[in-house]
Amino acid sequence: MLENYIPIIVLFGIAIVLAIILMSLSRLLGPYRPNKNKLNPYESGMDPVGQAKERYSIGFYLVAMEFIVFDLEVIFLYPWAVGFLDLGLEAFFAMTIFIVILFIGLWYTLKIGTLDFSMKPTLANR
Amino acid sequence: MAEAEVNSYLVLGISLFMLLNSAALTVYAERRIASFIQNRVGPNRVGPFGLFQPLADVVKLLLKEDVTPIHSYRFIHTIAPIIPVVTALMTIAVIPFGEGIYVTDINAGVLYLLAVASLGVYGVTLAGWASNSKYSLLGGLRAAAQMVSYELPLGMALASVVLFVGSLSVVDVAASQEYWWYLFLNPLGAIIFIIAAFAESNRTPFDLVEAEQELVGGFHTEYSSMKFGMFFLAEYMHVVINSMLITTFFFGSYHLPFAGYWLPEMSPLAKAILDVLVFTAKTIFFIFVFIWVRWTIPRFKYNQVMNLGWSKLLPLSILNFFVIAAILFALNAA
Numbered sequence: 001m002l003e004n005y006i007p008i009i010v011l012f013g014i015a016i017v018l019a020i021i022l023m024s025l026s027r028l029l030g031p032y033r034p035n036k037n038k039l040n041p042y043e044s045g046m047d048p049v050g051q052a053k054e055r056y057s058i059g060f061y062l063v064a065m066e067f068i069v070f071d072l073e074v075i076f077l078y079p080w081a082v083g084f085l086d087l088g089l090e091a092f093f094a095m096t097i098f099i100v101i102l103f104i105g106l107w108y109t110l111k112i113g114t115l116d117f118s119m120k121p122t123l124a125n126r
Numbered sequence: 127m128a129e130a131e132v133n134s135y136l137v138l139g140i141s142l143f144m145l146l147n148s149a150a151l152t153v154y155a156e157r158r159i160a161s162f163i164q165n166r167v168g169p170n171r172v173g174p175f176g177l178f179q180p181l182a183d184v185v186k187l188l189l190k191e192d193v194t195p196i197h198s199y200r201f202i203h204t205i206a207p208i209i210p211v212v213t214a215l216m217t218i219a220v221i222p223f224g225e226g227i228y229v230t231d232i233n234a235g236v237l238y239l240l241a242v243a244s245l246g247v248y249g250v251t252l253a254g255w256a257s258n259s260k261y262s263l264l265g266g267l268r269a270a271a272q273m274v275s276y277e278l279p280l281g282m283a284l285a286s287v288v289l290f291v292g293s294l295s296v297v298d299v300a301a302s303q304e305y306w307w308y309l310f311l312n313p314l315g316a317i318i319f320i321i322a323a324f325a326e327s328n329r330t331p332f333d334l335v336e337a338e339q340e341l342v343g344g345f346h347t348e349y350s351s352m353k354f355g356m357f358f359l360a361e362y363m364h365v366v367i368n369s370m371l372i373t374t375f376f377f378g379s380y381h382l383p384f385a386g387y388w389l390p391e392m393s394p395l396a397k398a399i400l401d402v403l404v405f406t407a408k409t410i411f412f413i414f415v416f417i418w419v420r421w422t423i424p425r426f427k428y429n430q431v432m433n434l435g436w437s438k439l440l441p442l443s444i445l446n447f448f449v450i451a452a453i454l455f456a457l458n459a460a
Contacts, residue, residue, distance in 0.1 A: 007134050007230040008219045008238075014142065015215035019208040019356065026188045026352030039196040041259035042347050051197065051258060060267050063432070067274040070440070074281040077447065078237065081288040084451060085458050092455055099448050106441060115275075115436045117429035 062114045073102050138229045141218045148413075149362040150180035156362075156417045163421045190351035195257060198348065202256035207353045209249030210360035213242050217367045222300045224380045224401030235296035236284055239371070240277070243326060247273045249360070250328075250335065254345035265344025268428065269328065269335040275435040276325035276332075282443035283319035286312055286450050287375050300379035304386040307378035314446045316376040318439055323372055325435070327364040330420040334428050369412035373405060377412075380405040 041048050080087065080095055109115060154169070154177065161168030169176035194203055220235040222228040232238060247270055254266015288294060290311060291302050309316045325332040336344030343349075346357045373379060380401035382389060392400070426434070 004230045004232045007138055008216070008232070010135070011138060011142070011216055011219050011229070012212070015212040016208065018215070019211045022211075023204075023207065023352055023356065026190065026192050026355075029188050030351050031191050033191065034193070036196075038193060041195045041197070041257065042261065042342060043259070044342075048259075053258065053263075056263070056267060060271050063271040063275060066436075067278070070278050071281070074278055074285065077282075077285050078288065078294070081285045081447075081451070082292055082294055084289065084455065085292065089459075092451075095451070096448075099444060102444065103441070106436075106444075110437050115432055117432050 059114075059117055066109060066114060069105070070102075073098075134229050137223070137227055138219070141221075141223065141229065142215065145215065145218055145363060145366060148366050149359055150184075152362045152365055152413055152417075153180045153183070153358075155413070156420070159414070159417045160421050163418075184355065187352050187355040192351040192353060193348075195259065195348045198258045199256040202252050203348075204353075206249050206253035206256060207349065207356035207360075209252070210246050211249075211356050211363070213246040213249070214360050214363035214367055216242050218370075220296045221370055221374055222297045222379060223405050224398050225301070227398060227402065228297055231295055231297040234294050236288060236294045236299070239296065240281055240284065243280075244273075244277055246326075246360075246364070249357075250345050253349065253357070257345075257348035259348050261342045261347045262345050265335050265341045265347070268341075269345055272332065272334065272431055272435075273326055273328070275432060276322045276439070279318050279435065279439040279443040280322035280326060282440070282447050283315045283322065284375065286315040286443070286447045289447070289450050289454055296374060300374055300381075303378045304381050305384060307376065307381070307383060309376045309378070312376070312446070312450060314442065315450075316372075318443045318446070319376060320372055321434075321439060323368040324416070324419065325431070327368050327416075328361065329365065329416055331423045331426050332431060333420075333425060334431060365413060365416045366409070369409045369416065370405075372412050373408040377408050 043049070076098070077095075080091065084092065084095070157179070158168045158176070160166075169179040172178040172182045194200055217239060219229045220232060220238055222231075250269040250273070251266045254262045254264075254269065257263070287299060287308050290308060291299050293299070328335045336346065341347070346354055349357065378385075382404055
């Protein structure tokens with residue numbers, strides 16, 4: 001079965017080589033005349049103010065955390081989805097409980113407003 | 127065994143070549159269809175009907191200066207454009223183009239597709255973060271949050287297909303649609319999958335990642351020459367790839383509707399040609415839908431996008447999954 005993965009590795013190699021060739025071609029063919037103004041980050045023609053490494057909205061961190069939790073739960077469903085007819089009634093009820101718990105978690109998340117970007121005051125961003 | 131391997135590398139070469147060309151053609155098609163929708167002419171000067179326009183664009187991009195802004199993380203800034211192109215190219219490894227025409231058949235194909243698709247987020251996010259520009263950073267953050275959010279409904283919609291198939295191999299998914307497409311058995315899953323696919327490829331109405339009016343160019347504000355070209359190429363390759371995935375999982379892959387009931391026996395060569403033609407026709411149709419939607423529907427607000435993903439599509443997709451599981455289980459027990 002493992003030899004089925006060989007074409008994927010070959011494809012990965014081809015893709016990387018192709019991408020690097022494409023990128024280095026423009027280095028070789030294009031001009032290179034840097035100056036200070038050209039190398040500044042774009043800020044609508046003004047001199048850039050400060051760095052772009054300051055703090056940003058906590059909402060993005062919350063989305064990332066929620067994603068990890070729910071993505072793991074989705075991945076748990078896959079093995080069951082493949083064999084759920086053979087696993088029988090017991091596994092079916094176990095999965096029902098699992099999905100209900102997942103739903104309660106989702107409901108709580110939405111209720112508390114962690115994923116609400118509409119700038120209204122919620123429990124999470126107050 | 128030896129013959130099978132030659133065959134799979136042949137398919138690999140041809141499909142890689144076709145994918146790269148179809149990305150270029152999609153750029154051309156987008157510009158022509160956009161101008162048709164907006165009552166303009168569009169590119170028609172370079173070659174017959176302007177067909178060589180993408181080629182001219184690539185040459186132009188190659189001859190431009192490659193600027194890396196000051197204070198950026200040079201290394202990450204350079205490798206970021208490679209990631210989306212590589213992940214887009216790697217997807218074709220498991221997609222069957224016809225009966226027995228595929229690069230490789232791995233028993234975790236659906237998981238492989240999900241894994242490769244989620245790796246694409248890194249390219250966009252790292253590009254936005256490494257540029258050290260405020261517009262780029264905002265674009266990258268939006269991209270990360272949006273793509274991550276829509277991966278969940280996408281995954282659940284695929285899981286609801288896996289329920290029918292009982293296998294994670296994409297080849298089995300395609301083969302099992304000979305009689306009934308999953309569009310008919312699982313219409314809600316199909317709708318959720320199509321919406322999530324639009325969001326994953328960052329196309330309008332979900333193109334907040336590069337909303338020109340607010341963020342200039344979003345994550346690729348600070349990219350020039352072929353580095354920008356790589357992001358551009360990756361976006362259109364993702365359109366093609368997502369059209370293929372919609373076709374494969376919900377629109378019968380290479381099967382005509384209800385083909386098992388009425389399609390007569392054919393010689394292997396004729397069947398192979400028919401399969402590839404059917405698959406290509408469906409893919410082209412969905413590429414057209416992608417373009418059509420882009421020039422028809424305006425962009426959402428950011429909170430609307432997140433709201434749609436988390437409080438509508440995700441619960442709906444989980445419910446859809448569970449109801450289908452319960453029905454199949456009851457039918458099997460009866």
